[in-house]
Amino acid sequence: MEPLRFCVLWWGAILVLLGAADAYILKIRRLCKFCDLRATSCAGKGSCKVECDITAICPDQQDVCVSIWRKQDDNVTFDTVCHNPAQTLYGLVLEGYNNSKCEMKERKGMGSEFFICSCSEDECNEHIFFNSSKDSPVVAVILVSLVPLLVMAVFVITSFYCYRVYRQRQASPRRKKGPPLDFSDGHAIMIDDEGSDISSTLANNLNHNTELLPIDLDVQVGKGRFAEVYKAKLKQGAAVGRDQGFETVAVKIFSYEEYASWKSEKEVFSDADLRHDNVLHFLTAEERKAQRQYWLITAYHPRGNLQEYLIHHVVSWHDLWVLGGSLARGVAHLHSDHTTCGHYKVPIAHRDIKSSNILVKSDLTCCLCDFGLALRLDNSLSVDELANSGQVGTARYMAPEVLESRINLENIESFKQADVYSMALVLWEVISRCNAIGEVKEYEPPFGNLREHPCVESMKDSVIRDRGRPEIPNSWINHTGIQMVCASIEECWDHDPEARLTAQCVAERFYDMEYLDKLSDGSDSEEKLPEDISVVDEKSGSTEVLPPTGW
Numbered sequence: 001m002e003p004l005r006f007c008v009l010w011w012g013a014i015l016v017l018l019g020a021a022d023a024y025i026l027k028i029r030r031l032c033k034f035c036d037l038r039a040t041s042c043a044g045k046g047s048c049k050v051e052c053d054i055t056a057i058c059p060d061q062q063d064v065c066v067s068i069w070r071k072q073d074d075n076v077t078f079d080t081v082c083h084n085p086a087q088t089l090y091g092l093v094l095e096g097y098n099n100s101k102c103e104m105k106e107r108k109g110m111g112s113e114f115f116i117c118s119c120s121e122d123e124c125n126e127h128i129f130f131n132s133s134k135d136s137p138v139v140a141v142i143l144v145s146l147v148p149l150l151v152m153a154v155f156v157i158t159s160f161y162c163y164r165v166y167r168q169r170q171a172s173p174r175r176k177k178g179p180p181l182d183f184s185d186g187h188a189i190m191i192d193d194e195g196s197d198i199s200s201t202l203a204n205n206l207n208h209n210t211e212l213l214p215i216d217l218d219v220q221v222g223k224g225r226f227a228e229v230y231k232a233k234l235k236q237g238a239a240v241g242r243d244q245g246f247e248t249v250a251v252k253i254f255s256y257e258e259y260a261s262w263k264s265e266k267e268v269f270s271d272a273d274l275r276h277d278n279v280l281h282f283l284t285a286e287e288r289k290a291q292r293q294y295w296l297i298t299a300y301h302p303r304g305n306l307q308e309y310l311i312h313h314v315v316s317w318h319d320l321w322v323l324g325g326s327l328a329r330g331v332a333h334l335h336s337d338h339t340t341c342g343h344y345k346v347p348i349a350h351r352d353i354k355s356s357n358i359l360v361k362s363d364l365t366c367c368l369c370d371f372g373l374a375l376r377l378d379n380s381l382s383v384d385e386l387a388n389s390g391q392v393g394t395a396r397y398m399a400p401e402v403l404e405s406r407i408n409l410e411n412i413e414s415f416k417q418a419d420v421y422s423m424a425l426v427l428w429e430v431i432s433r434c435n436a437i438g439e440v441k442e443y444e445p446p447f448g449n450l451r452e453h454p455c456v457e458s459m460k461d462s463v464i465r466d467r468g469r470p471e472i473p474n475s476w477i478n479h480t481g482i483q484m485v486c487a488s489i490e491e492c493w494d495h496d497p498e499a500r501l502t503a504q505c506v507a508e509r510f511y512d513m514e515y516l517d518k519l520s521d522g523s524d525s526e527e528k529l530p531e532d533i534s535v536v537d538e539k540s541g542s543t544e545v546l547p548p549t550g551w
């Protein structure tokens with residue numbers, strides 16, 4: 001390169017750099033409105049624009065923009081200046097000068113009404129804002145008087161919340177055994193069901209986690225209209241770095257075609273208020289894309305369903321009292337419009353109560369399962385849902401008004417009354433296998449004279465035309481307790497739905513029979529194990545009946 005051209009380029013570069021530095025220096029010098037003292041019409045409320053048309057480059061690099069509003073007698077003025085915040089102004093230290101907006105603060109003891117603001121953006125002292133307490137002292141007064149109220153409200157709400165959490169913890173089953181639970185991966189973790197206890201972060205919730213629970217399916221334990229039920233092992237996440245512990249669950253598997261059934265059962269189950277000792281404990285719902293299946297994961301109860309239990313066992317009066325009372329409590333909870341904590345819940349009608357839809361827990365209490373036909377009795381009920389709700393369930397257990405499709409759809413109580421009728425048939429089944437009635441025959445379902453799956457028409461003949469009900473032989477009522485239960489049963493299967501007892505009333509009657517239970521010898525149920533009958537689950541050790549807990 002020629003020396004002359006090099007020199008020109010060199011000096012050019014130096015000049016550009018100097019120019020940039022100059023621009024930089026100029027830039028950090030602030031531009032502020034600078035009119036010193038001027039009269040103003042600004043009333044000292046809300047926001048004002050100062051009446052100053054002089055914008056000055058502040059002399060000092062540290063300077064910020066300042067506005068002062070003063071009122072002495074009727075004389076109102078604005079003072080707009082540049083000022084270095086390191087120094088006092090009228091004996092005052094500037095506050096909030098790093099703000100981009102000029103927000104006025106009142107300063108007392110200045111001999112007049114005196115407001116000052118400072119800020120650090122070009123011409124930011126042109127628009128000034130008075131703080132709200134000056135705007136409206138009334139607002140400040142209201143706010144101050146509201147504070148104790150707010151504090152009290154927060155206190156009351158927090159106490160109520162804590163109380164509810166406490167009550168829920170007390171009401172929910174407590175974990176008795178098994179390895180410490182780990183919720184860190186957000187998966188449902190549960191313990192085995194010898195005590196039918198389950199703890200789960202996902203209880204009565206949907207698994208919004210896209211990760212599926214690690215589960216190994218075991219044997220099939222049930223088959224319904226729309227799905228099959230499997231016993232399964234729930235593996236605790238290996239990620240938590242502990243030995244893989246296995247817990248037992250039940251998995252109800254729906255094919256992709258049965259999406260609607262899965263969805264409706266999932267919707268009923270996912271209501272946290274459904275949770276109750278006598279309602280099957282729901283863990284989570286999953287879509288298993290790879291298998292084109294939908295799953296509902298619940299507690300597993302090795303004793304299986306009540307029908308199987310009654311086929312294989314003769315029960316004592318005490319067992320009957322525990323089974324019947326817990327069944328009535330489960331149905332009452334379903335039907336109730338409030339939880340045990342007393343807050344509102346949506347009442348639910350099961351609509352398919354039968355002994356095969358009731359599981360027997362290890363302590364011989366019952367829990368309701370299979371909510372595939374259940375109906376939430378709330379305002380969300382669509383016209384379609386109501387219109388299709390006339391005749392659902394299992395014909396054998398259908399109330400007369402359901403058999404005739406004459407159920408009063410206008411009144412949600414009608415659905416509960418139909419459930420109570422079905423519950424009465426189940427209570428009859430339990431009594432028919434109770435040794436307190438004398439000679440106990442082989443298990444027979446209600447209306448056992450009819451073929452295996454009677455159709456609606458033959459049920460109508462028995463239940464409506466002949467006004468038939470399962471027989472209550474005289475020998476049954478020699479036992480005071482059985483006599484009382486039979487009296488309730490007869491009220492529950494009354495032809496007139498309105499005349500039927502509520503499930504809550506039946507539960508209370510069972511409760512009132514506790515003294516009878518105390519009088520009884522409490523003899524355990526006898527197990528009947530002919531060669532050709534296999535026990536529901538070997539692991540359950542169902543020959544031994546655990547000490548009953550009942551209520």
Ligand code: ADE
Nearest residue numbers: 222229250299300301304
């Ligand atoms: N059959 C249907 N559901 C069941 C469950 N949760 N436990 C045991 N057996 C069942």
